[in-house]
Amino acid sequence: MPLLASSYYCGSSVTATLSRSTFTGLRCKECGHPYGAGAKHVCEDVCFGPLEVVYDYDLIKSRVSRATIEAGPVSIWRYREFLPIEGDPIDVGTGFTPLLKANRLAKRLGLKNLYIKNDGVNMPTLSFKDRVVSVALTRAKELGFTTVSCASTGNLANSTAAIAAHAGLDCCVFIPSDLELGKVLGTLIYNPTLMAVKGNYDQVNRLCSEVANTYGWGFVNINLRPYYSEGSKTLGYEVIEQLGWQLPDHIVAPLASGSLFTKIRKGFDEFIKVGLVDEKPVRFSGAQAEGCSPIAQAFAEGRNFITPVKPNTIAKSIAIGNPADAPYAIDIANRTGGTIAAVSDEEIVAGIQLLAETEGVFTETAGGTTIAVLKKLVEQGKIDPSETTVAYITGNGLKTLEAITGAVAEPLTIEPQLASFNAAWERAQALHRANPKPLA
Ligand SMILES: Cc1ncc(COP(=O)(O)O)c(C=O)c1O
Ligand SMILES: [Zn+2]
Secondary structure (H helix, E strand, O other), X not given: OOOOOOHHHHHHOOOOOOOOOOEEEEEEOOOOOEEXXXXXXXXXOOOOOEEEEEEOHHHHHHHOOHHHHHOOOOOHHHHHHHOOOOOOOOOOOOOOOOEEEOHHHHXXXXXXXXXXXXXXXXXXXXXXXXXXXXXXXXXXXXXXXXXXXXXXXXXXXXXHHHHHXXXXXXXXXXXXXXXOHHHHHHHHOXXXXXXXXXXXXXXXXXXXXXXXXXXXXXXXXXXXXXXXXXXXXXXXXXXXXXXXXXXXXXXXXXXXXXXXXXXXXXXXXXXXXXXXXXXXXXXXXXXXXXXXXXXXXXXXXXXXXXXXXXXXXXXXXXXXXXXOOHHHHHHHHHHHOOOEEEEOHHHHHHHHHHHHHHHOOOEOHHHHHHHHHHHHHHHOOXXXXXXXXXXXXXXXXXXXXXXXXXXXXXXXXXXOOHHHHHHHHHHHHHHHHHOOOOOO
């Protein structure tokens, strides 16, 4: 496997001549300084702020309508005019996941209009990360990278390894060494090089920044981050379209780096800007695990900057102690009248169980965090029962089985005879009579 991709250097120096594309380059989010459309994520010339993609919204407006989008593929690529790619996308069927009307969960919580956006069934690796990686690897190929990489809390490694395999790219991914088996085996099966780093995500991320500088690979969430993060906007577009071209009143989403949260907002704003949906206020509320809640802590204390923490939670996929997009996420929660709250590991497991029992959706710990925060916000009166609320479920429970081991019932092991079944069924019925299921 070639370790040095010479194309990295050509990728970095690309200047924008993007005839087919609606994006025109990069720009610093803080000072506005312009950059070409290469592999760069920091404002090196001026202020070290993060870079973001710039679009020609008049061109987008002239090309899209509700009808053109509805006639597009049943994937994120129906929104390709809003995504930073030039040519053909890597299409692995990512996106357009179900938006479920969650009536039974709503009733249990005391809500009337609750929806679950279920990215636990996203393709190909059952998390929202397939969205960001589909975009990042399409751009990586366009920029000439032959080796791709990432610093991951688990889902991103699954996704990068899978989509790199499909696209024929060499892949070396980095994770903390203490991740769940489903995340580890669910990466190794695609046969990348997997580096299990003895440290937490923030240490993995620091190491990866050095590797990115030295080896010149395309790191989806480092030097390709401006492109990668744009993939999350599709979680905003899809909800608008699936609600019948309307905005919800309130959304609840999990926060790790905070990128997903800010990009759902950007997705909503862009559809308003090009006239695809009518503007109305939407409250943005964020969910963290108490064992890694730097953003919730800053929010509670009225700060817009975080104090880094050392993660200690079962919600490993959202365990980022020094989140890059925290100030932007806090700003959005404040400006929209939302909140950012944290829940305990016990509440996270109960959230996973509640969603599964009421809606038949088995989520991982990040989704358990979202449901537990949703419940907490309802109890605190921070969600109006009649408002249209969307809870974002971003990953699949089969990848974090460790989290629910011991929390669910044991199977009743029986002999292959009717008498054995009869006796076991009696015991099961007695147990149910002693512990009746809640109505709803
Ligand atoms: C399942 C899941 N949900 C949510 C997130 C949060 O993503 P972000 O870093 O964009 O805040 C992650 C991040 O890895 C994740 O794996
Ligand atoms: Zn700058």
